[in-house]
Amino acid sequence: MKFQFKTLPVNFAFICLLISMNVNSQETLNTTNSNLDEQTVTQQLQALRKEVIALNRDLFVLEEDLLFPSSTQVVVYLSMDVGTYFNLDSVELKLDDKTVTHYLYTEKQIQALYKGGVQKLHIDNLGQGEHELTAFFIGKGPENREYKRATSLTFSKTAESVSLELSIEDSSVKQQPIFKAVEL
Structure with a gap:
């Protein structure tokens, strides 16, 4: 039996080269798969x-529907006009x-x-019948004076939900703010 030592190192080198290429290609595939993963x-997390x-x-x-069913629901909104004659600090609401x-x-x-x-x-549950809403507005009025004004509204609660709006509007004719409460 004769061994061919001359071809063994060439074959061994070739095999080592193939193995390293395979390892490098696996790492490239793993990196590519890792980036895709x-x-x-990331896309799954966003979704x-x-x-x-x-x-x-x-x-x-x-939760709002369960806590405040439309048959007992009363909602109070607040809106403001320009604010030339009144700078609002706080609102106190009474029902x-x-x-x-x-x-x-x-x-x-x-x-x-x-x-x-x-x-x-404010959002609340109220029984049917007559109710009174009173709002106190506190802030600075004309000439930077302390201002505390109130407005009230008597409304009738039926089986339907009720929406009320409090509004603060400037009156250029009177040169002072006007406070209103209306049922929507």
Whole structure:
């Protein structure tokens, strides 16, 4: 038996080269698969986030429907006009002589109201019948004087939901603010 030692190193080198190429190609495939897996996982996470946000919104709506059914629901909104004659600091809200909300405003919230924003000030359950809403507005009036004004509204609650709006408007004729409460 004769061994061919001359061909063995060539074959061994060739085999080593093939093995290293195979290892390098596997690493490249693993890196490519890893990048694809990361992209897939990222896309799946984004999709899950969107689903969680949608589910959270649906749960919020369901919770409001359960806690405040339309047959007993009363919602109070607040809106403001330009604000030349009145700078709002806070609002106190009473329903049937019971204080239900006292809200203190920040500058950003006031600016949002001046730009046409409407705030859901209060939501409550009320039985059917006559009810009285009273709102106290506290802030700075003309000539930077302390201002505390009130407005009230008597409304009838039926089996339907009731929406009420409190509004603060400037009266250029009177050069002072006008406070209104209306049923929508």
